[in-house]
Amino acid sequence: MARLEIDGVSKHYGEFYAARDVSLDVAEGEFLVLLGPSGCGKTTTLRMIAGFVEPSAGAIRIGNKDVTRLPPWKRNTGLVFQNYALFPHLTVAQNVAFGLEMRKVSKAEAASKVEDALRLVRLDHLGERLPRQLSGGQQQRVALARALVFRPDVLLLDEPLSNLDAKLRHEVRVEIRSLQQRLGITTVMVTHDQEEALTMADRLVVMNEGRVRQVGSQRDLYERPVDHFVAGFVGRSSFIRGEMHGDTLTTDGGLAIRCERQIVGKAEIALRPERVFVGATPVEGLGNSFPGEVEFVSYMGGLIDIHVRLSEHDHVIAQVPNHDGSILPSVGDRIHVGWAPTSAVFPAGDSASEG
Structure with missing residues (x-):
């Protein structure tokens, strides 16, 4: 060697x-x-x-x-x-x-x-x-x-x-x-x-x-x-764009997303699907919770991908484990998704600056 x-x-x-x-x-x-x-x-x-x-x-x-x-x-x-x-x-x-x-x-x-x-x-x-x-x-x-x-x-x-x-x-x-x-x-x-x-x-x-x-x-x-x-290439991500003010990203679709970083200007966050949680009611205790409509469900055996539209411009993918007795949502169902402020990754290259 x-x-x-x-x-x-x-x-x-x-x-x-x-x-x-x-x-x-x-x-x-x-x-x-x-x-x-x-x-x-x-x-x-x-x-x-x-x-x-x-x-x-x-x-x-x-x-x-x-x-x-x-x-x-x-x-x-x-x-x-x-x-x-x-x-x-x-x-x-x-x-x-x-x-x-x-x-x-x-x-x-x-x-x-x-x-x-x-x-x-x-x-x-x-x-x-x-x-x-x-x-x-x-x-x-x-x-x-x-x-x-x-x-x-x-x-x-x-x-x-x-x-x-x-x-x-x-x-x-x-x-x-x-x-x-x-x-x-x-x-x-x-x-x-x-x-x-x-x-x-x-x-x-x-x-x-x-x-x-x-x-x-x-x-x-x-x-x-x-x-x-x-x-986007290493693993999968949902990308959401908007304008940062302090620790809040106001998205192009009108969502107010709390983030860990405090920056100012246009920004993009990436969310890994396994860090997005789903529920029939608002997801409590995470810092971010939004209603949405299921657009697609992908059954992969041990894991299930749920594609959710949050607004005209914003959507996320949630990946959940397939537990015994899991109830799968169907396309068109209204559900809630949530994630912690620390789950948002800011890929470098956006125009935002530290505030």
């Missing part, structure tokens, strides 16, 4: 910037996740680390060694591709050994390393099978073994779970995280799946339009998003 430093790295094609001025410092043994929508620059950044895309500017260092202009095979990074990129005509063992052959490792040493790598991912009994004879989860583990077989300084994962079904994704991400912690290998993973990012990462990097928007722990990004984009 090694420290990874990305210093002011950009990649442009003509006037279009796929990544712009990306700077990250990944500690030895850290699991860093690049999170963002399609086209945000996360995969371009990963491929610049791997050496498959040459930066237009900036520097990349692995273990204090500048690798910016080195080809992939001289960087000692292991990359797991989104589609696994297994050779269909080679056995599992031969697929895993392929990188070692390119590095001119002797056959005896390669055989030992392949056996160790397959044992790590619990596939040592399937070495003679072809990829088509494996399940999706097993193919993913073969790709992981191939990336780990030469003990890379940095492991790179390009949306490695996107081809698996939902249940298998849950299982495999636990396996990957456990293996990474056991090996202590520095890891960078790309994903657009928020749940994957929140459950696997030591730190998250949220990207959009080629830029890094925020770096931090899961709690940092969820509790203290720096802007509207992060608040």
